[in-house]
Amino acid sequence: MVEYSKIEFLAACASRHVRDGENVFGGTGLPLLAALLAKETHAPNANLISEAGFIDARPKNVPLSVADSRYYFGCSAAIGLIETLGFILQAGRIDVGFLGAAQIDEYGNLNTSYIGSFEQPKVRLPGSGGGNDIASSAKRLIIMMTHDKRKFVKKLDYMTSPGHLEGPGSREKWGLIGGGPEVVITDMCQMDFDPKTLKIRLMSVHPGYTVDDVLENVMFDLIVPDDVPVTPEPTQEQIEIMHRLDPHGVYLGKGE
C-alpha cells in the first residue's frame, strides 16, 4: 500500500485533470505541483504558462511566485501580462486553469476578495489577481479548496470570479468565452457540475471519508448521484516524482 500525505493526495488527484498537450495556467502551490506532476507522467506535452509571462515553463525548482525566476530557466518565452492574460487567455487559448477560493457557491462562483459585507469587510482577501480573468476565459476550471463548511456557502459575500453564475445561459448572456468550472477538489472529495442545471454535484469521495461527511460540510444542497466512487489514490511513482520536484518540501512540507 502506498503511503501518502494529504497534500500528495490532492496534487495527484488534481494532476489527473490535466490532459496531454493542453495549455495550462499553473500558478503556484498545489496547482503548480499538480501540473508539473502531470507533465512528468501522462501529459508530457502540457504547456505550462504563468500569468506573469512565462510560457512552456519547465522549472527545475518549484517557484513560490507566479513571477519567480524559477519559472524562467528552460521556458520558451518570457513576456508579460498582456501576452498571457490578453493574447493567450482572453483569446480562448487556455485549456485549463486552476483557482482556489475562500468561498464557493453551488454554481461554482468564487470569492477571493472579502469576508463580511462589501461595505464593512471583516477580512480582506488577496483579491482577483488573474482569477476573474481565468474563470471568465479558460476552457475548463479546476478549483482546489480546503474543505471547511463555512467555505461552501449558499450565498457568497462577494463574487470575485464567475462560475456558472445563475446556471444555464448566464455565462453566455455576459459573453464569457470560457466553459466555467469543471471540477472542485477538496481534501474530502471531488465535485463536478450537473450538465443540465450546472449545479455542483458530488463526484467522488476520498479514501477515509463518506458521503455524509461531505454533506455535513457544505452549506448548500449538493447533488449526490446514486453511485459515488472512491477517489483513486496516488501511485508510488507519483509520490516519488513529487518529491523529486519539491526536494526541499516547499509545498509538500518538510516532515511528510
Added chain:
Amino acid sequence: MVEYSKIEFLAACASRHVRDGENVFGGTGLPLLAALLAKETHAPNANLISEAGFIDARPKNVPLSVADSRYYFGCSAAIGLIETLGFILQAGRIDVGFLGAAQIDEYGNLNTSYIGSFEQPKVRLPGSGGGNDIASSAKRLIIMMTHDKRKFVKKLDYMTSPGHLEGPGSREKWGLIGGGPEVVITDMCQMDFDPKTLKIRLMSVHPGYTVDDVLENVMFDLIVPDDVPVTPEPTQEQIEIMHRLDPHGVYLGKGE
C-alpha cells in the same frame, strides 16, 4: 557664394525647423536628410524616430525605408508600430513630424490617397501610412512638396490627413491632440499659417523666385504679408555634411 542643388536647398531649409532636443519622426527621403542634417548642426540631441520602431536612430548610411536596417545600428531601441504610433505619437510625445502630399488645401489638409473621385479614382496614391496619425497627433507638422499648381487646390479629391480642417476650433472639435501644420516647404517658397484664420500664408520665397511666381502656382487664395523675405541659402558646412551623410547620392542625386 555657396553652390547648391535644389534638393540640397530644400533639405537645408527643412532642417532649420527642427529644434534641439526634439522628438522627430524622420521617415525617409528629404525629411530624413533634413533631420540628420539638423542633428549634425544645431540640434545634436534631436531624437530621431522611425515609425517602424527605431528610436533615437543615428544611421551611418541613409535608409531607403522607414523599416530599413540602416536605422538599427546605433539606435537605442528597436520595437514596433504600437510603440511609435501609439505610446509615443498618440500620447503626444512627438514634437515634429514631416509629411509630403499630392494635394494640399488652404488649411493644410493633405491628400495622399486618390487623384480623381473616390468612387472612380484615376490614380491610386500610397495612402495614409502613418501620415494621418502623424498629422493628427504630432505637435508640429512640416510639409514638404514639389511645387506644382495642380497640387495646391481649393478642394482636395480626398482628405487623408488633417491640417487645420475647416479652420479655428475644428481640430479641437474632433479631439485631435496635435497642433497641425506649421510650415509648408516647396521648391519655390515657404508657407506658414495665419494664426487667426489658420489659412495658409506666404512666409518666404526661395532665391530666384518672386511672390508672383508663387501666386501663379497655387489654386487657392494665398495670404501674402507685406514683407516677404527671401529664404536663407544653405551654408557650405551644411552642403558638406549632407554629402558626408549621403556619399552615394541616394537622395542628393549622383550628378549634383
Added chain:
Amino acid sequence: MTESEVHDKIITLEEAAKLVPDGSGLFWGGFGYQRAPIAFAHELVRQKKRDLTIYTCGSEVDIEIMVGAHVAKRLEVAFVAIEALGLANNLRRRVASGDVEMEDYSNLAMAMRFLGGALNVPFMPIRSLMGTDMITKSRYRGDKKLKVIDDPFGGGKVCLVPSVQPDFSIVHVQRVDADGNAQIDGIVGEDIEGSRCGKKLIVLAEELVGSEEIRHSPDRTVIPAMYVDHIVVLPYAAHPMQCHNYYDYDLEHLMMFHKLTKTEEGWEEYLNGHILGVDDHYGYLNMVGWNRLHSLRARKPWGY
C-alpha cells in the same frame, strides 16, 4: 504532442500555400523593406489563388505581386508604394480598373485592429482618422469600417476601429525552432499583434535552430510555439526586400521590378519570368543568382 507531431509543423512552401483557400483573409507580416514574406506571395501566385483579402499596415513588392497576378482582390491597408522608388504601379492600374478594392486606414488604425484581434475584443479606440475622409468614405465595409463615439467616461470623441481576426497570419522571422518558437531581430513592426490575430499562423523562417538556442534566451522569443500552426523554413524568403541580420535588400532588383511594373507588359514579363517561370522558391533564387544573393548577406555589427 509527440516528437513526430511536433515536427509535423514544418511543411514546404507549396504545402503551406495549399492550405489557403480562395477567398481567404490574410494578415500579411513585415513592414516596409523589412521581412516581407515575398516567397509566400510568389507561391500563392504559382498556385493561382483568387479573391484573397490582405490585411497589413504597409507592404510593397509583395502587394504589387499579389494584386498584379489577380491573387488579392481586397486590401485593408494603410500604405502601398515602393518607398524611395515611387508609386505601386500594379496597384494603381488594378484600382483604376476596379479589379482591386481598398479600404483605407492609417498605420496606427491597422496596428490597433490587429491588437484588438489578438486580444479577442471587438474593437480598439484610437485618436486618429477623425475629421478626414478616412471617417466619411468607405469602399465596401460601410458602417463596419469604424465608429466615432462619445467616450462614455466623458473624454470627448474617440474612434473605434474593428478588430481583425483573419483566416491566416503570414509572418516572416529570422529563426524558429521545430516547435515553432520564433525570434525576430530588429524592429517587429506590427508582427507581434499580427501573428496573434489570425485563426491560423504560418511562420516563414530563414533558419531552423535547436530548441536549446531558443530556451537559452526566452525573453527574445516574440512568437511562442503555441500560436504557430505551420513552419516553412526557407532562405532569402524576403528577397528582394531585406531581413535584418541575414541579408540586405537588392536595390538593383527592386529598381528593375519597379521599372517593369510601369507597364502591364513589363509586369507580365517579370511575372512570367521570375514567378511563373520557375518551379519553386529555389528556382527563383537560382534565377536571381547565388553570387548576388551572397553579396547581400548582412555584415556584423550592422545587420545589413
Added chain:
Amino acid sequence: MTESEVHDKIITLEEAAKLVPDGSGLFWGGFGYQRAPIAFAHELVRQKKRDLTIYTCGSEVDIEIMVGAHVAKRLEVAFVAIEALGLANNLRRRVASGDVEMEDYSNLAMAMRFLGGALNVPFMPIRSLMGTDMITKSRYRGDKKLKVIDDPFGGGKVCLVPSVQPDFSIVHVQRVDADGNAQIDGIVGEDIEGSRCGKKLIVLAEELVGSEEIRHSPDRTVIPAMYVDHIVVLPYAAHPMQCHNYYDYDLEHLMMFHKLTKTEEGWEEYLNGHILGVDDHYGYLNMVGWNRLHSLRARKPWGY
C-alpha cells in the same frame, strides 16, 4: 540636451521620493516576487508621504509597507498577498479599519488600464469581470469604475475599463544607461505599459551601464530614454524580493516580515527597525547584512 543635462536624470533615492507630493497617484512596477521597487516604498515611508493612490496588478511586500505606514490611502489593484506565505496582514487590518480603500479589478483589467493610459485613449475593452460583483460594486470610483456596453459592431456585451495616467510611474529594472534607456531581463509583467502611462517616470536600476552596451542590443531596450524623467541607481532595490539575473528573494527575511505583520506591534517593530531605524537604503542593506545579500546573488544560467 547637453551632456550635463543628460546626467541630471540621475538622482538619489531621497531626491526621487521628494518629487512625489502627498496625494499623488503612482503606477507601481514589478509583479509578484519580481522587481518590486521596495527601496522606493521604504523612502516614501521615511519621508512620511500621505494619501498616495497606488495602481498596480499584483504587489506584495511593497504594498504591505505602504499601507502599514499610512503612506498609501487608496489602491486600484488586482491582488495583494504574500504568495506562498499568506494574506497581506497589514492590508487586512487597514481595510477593516477603513484606513485604506480598495477599488477591485482583475490583473487583465489593470494591465489594460495601463495599456490604455500608455496609448492615451480613454478606455480599453475587455471580456473579464462580467457577471460578477467586480461590475456591480465600487468602493469610490462609482460609475467611473467601468462601463458595460453593447459592442457597436454587433458583437455582444463588452466591458470598458478606464485608462490610467497617474502622476508617476515607478519601475525597477536591471540596467539603464545615463540617458535612461532601460533593459529588463526575464518577464516584464505589466511594466511596459505601466512605464509609459504615468505623467512622470522614475526608473530604479540595479546597474548603470554605458550607452554602447544598450545600443549594442537595442531590441532588448524595453523602456527608451525618451519616457524616462529620473533615474535612481541602487543595488538590491527589490530586497527581500528578487531581481532576475541579479539576486534571488530572501525567503527567511520574507517569512520574518510576514510573521511580524501578523500583529500591529510586530509590524511597528519591523517599521521602526528596518525602515525608520535606518538613514537610507544602504542603512537597510547594512542591517540585512552583506553576507546575506551576497549569498542571494543569481547564478548562471539560472538567473536566481
